[in-house]
Amino acid sequence: MAGSLQDDDDEVIATINMVPFIDISLVLLIIFLATSTYIVKKAIEADLPRAASGSEVSATTISIVVDSTGAFALNGVEVDRAELIAGIRREVAAGDSVQAIIAGDRSVDYGAVVDVIDLVKLNGVGSFALNIEERSVEESERGGN
Helix, strand or coil: CCCCCCCCCCCCCCCCCCHHHHHHHHHHHHHHHHHHCCCCCCCCCCCCCEECCCCCCCCEEEEEEECCCCCEEECCEEECHHHHHHHHHHHHHHCCCEEEEEEECCCCCHHHHHHHHHHHHHCCCCEEEECCEECCHHHHHHCCC
């Protein structure tokens, strides 16, 4: 017969429409990018020295900043010397592997940074690193800050 009264609509559709999945993925990506700018730790502004070599930070870290006036900040909160020592001891007691990141303003006395390094080591922090701003190899070869 040339014409049939029955349609062959009983076939199984075995395809997946990917367009809605891609749309939802892109919307989630945009939301993630928009909100990630608000999830940033507060930082104390310091004019850091620059170096061409450096490494990434790992383990439990505490951040210590010595600003241009010689004042201390522990994890973004300004503290005096006694509070700094207590905060370091508290972090060491809470975790077994603690690393300190020490940032000293470029204009601060070198002795003040060495004093903080001494405090960190005396209070049980196993390793420390000095925070720097990255500069190019050419700038390092020329010297200066």
